[in-house]
Amino acid sequence: MSEDRSVILPVVSPVATFGIYAKPYFLLTLALGLAVVFMVFATFPSFDIAISRLFYNAGTCGDEALCGSFPAAESTGFANLRNLLYVMPYAVLTAAIANSFAISKQQKLSIWRDAKVAYAIIASFVIGPGLIVNGVLKEVVLRSRPRDVLVFGGDSPFVPVGQLAGSCASNCSFVSGEAAIAPIMVLSILLFPKQWQKPAMLILLPCSLAMALLRVAFGAHYMSDAILGYGITLLTFSVIAQVILRFSKV
Secondary structure, three states: OOOOOOOOOOOOOOOOOOHHHHOHHHHHHHHHHHHHHHHHHHHOOHHHHHHHHOOOEOOEOOOOOEOOEOHHHHOHHHHHHHHHHHHHHHHHHHHHHHHHHHHHHHOOOOHHHHHHHHHHHHHHHHHHHHHHHHHHHHHHHOOOOHHHEHHHOOOEOOOOOOOOOOOOOOOOOOOOHHHHHOHHHHHHHHHOOHHHHHHHHHHHHHHHHHHHHHHHHOOOOOHHHHHHHHHHHHHHHHHHHHHHHHHOOO
8 A cells, every 4th residue: 555645735826816805896995985974974074073073082181171181192002003003015015026926936826816806906006195195185174183183282273174274284194094094904915825814904994994994093193084094005006906817917
């Protein structure tokens, strides 16, 4: 009776694909979802105030003026968590690209085929958080941050989402830049080996959402800023993915 000496090789990552993000129904659903979010917060601006108030510790000064604070913003532990989460999208994306290229080289696959997903993530990084959020929206909308408005002890008027009457001078609230960067962690999972993707999602999705929600807890952004910032990057990636699939073969 002969002994089976065949070697079972570990499963490695196949050529990376765009997954659900390249599906037209995903793009349409996401776009409609963001439109609904925008309309709800624009129609009921008190939602933004109410959510931010959950993280606000109200107080009064000697002259009866508001002088409360957002406790999370003063916590060393939360500050350290924010710093850790801030570097994670860059670290995860770099590691995912390096691993993906190494596997492609090992299996003698076309690096260009794998690189299309990596390039799409990088492009969405540059276009979403870089151009759309920091280059356009923050400089045009001029919405003051929660911690700077009168209702939370600041000196600026509250401006609902969708209005351009803000008094912020620079680096304004709409939309959140960090929330726009946060999805890069989730998108980078597309470059992981298939057997790692689900476990990675269980770890990186909560980290990604926490990165966005901490900005609300810190009084740096309203919930609408965080949701729309997060969605803009996902929407940007979905558009880029479908353009690439339309004009090339993956």
